[in-house]
Amino acid sequence: MNRKITALTTAGAFALVIAVGVPVLAHYGEDHSSDRVMAQTTEPGSRSSPEELRARLQERKDELKLRLSNAQKTRLQARCKNAQGKLSAVEGRIQGIETSRNEVYGNLVGHLTELSSKLKAKGIDTSQLDMQIVQLEERIAAFKTEFAEYKQAVADLAEMDCEADPEAFKAALEDARSHRKTLHETGQNIRKYVTETIKLTLAVLRAELAAKAGTNSNNDKAN
16 A cells, blocks of 8 residues: 555656647737647537537627738638648547546546545545545546637637638637637646645655554554
8 A cells, every 4th residue: 555655656657647738730810920729629520500600709709809900801811721621630639639638637536536445444534635636626627628618619710611700710719729728727737736735645644654554563563
């Protein structure tokens, strides 16, 4: 058991919790510069209805109060189809990123939960660890929600008629960038919580387990 806690507190174990970041497409801004954003789309066959797509696009435009000049619209209309083609080309790859991240987080929570149960069986108070596992699950749930929002924004980018509504394309692009930034921060926060909070708790539990084992050993010798 002590070895198991030690393994979980090593840098290698927590290296699994990494920040999200997969550059896949250059989007074009008003000043002809480009930046790189992650792209995530819905699974094949899960496209929205035209009405749902239009409603989301209009909502984004209303939120941003975005108004492009005629020159800006022309630039976007000339370049957006090429950007959409690149989005479509990476759908499968990015779907794998989401799947692997969910697996990493699921395994982490599973390992910590199993460890807590085994420590309880050894007579160790795991209330602090159990509370932190719940808080970790809440952070992971927030990450998944943000990923779904981001995924939808980029799916809309790939699906919409960008030439017919360049303002909606620009609004969806800005929305995707915003979600990408939040997603990155959420992933970093999870990693920080694991390494700076849960890791310290595991170190304390390891010490308690070692002390308990030493006490039991001394009692056995005395008897």
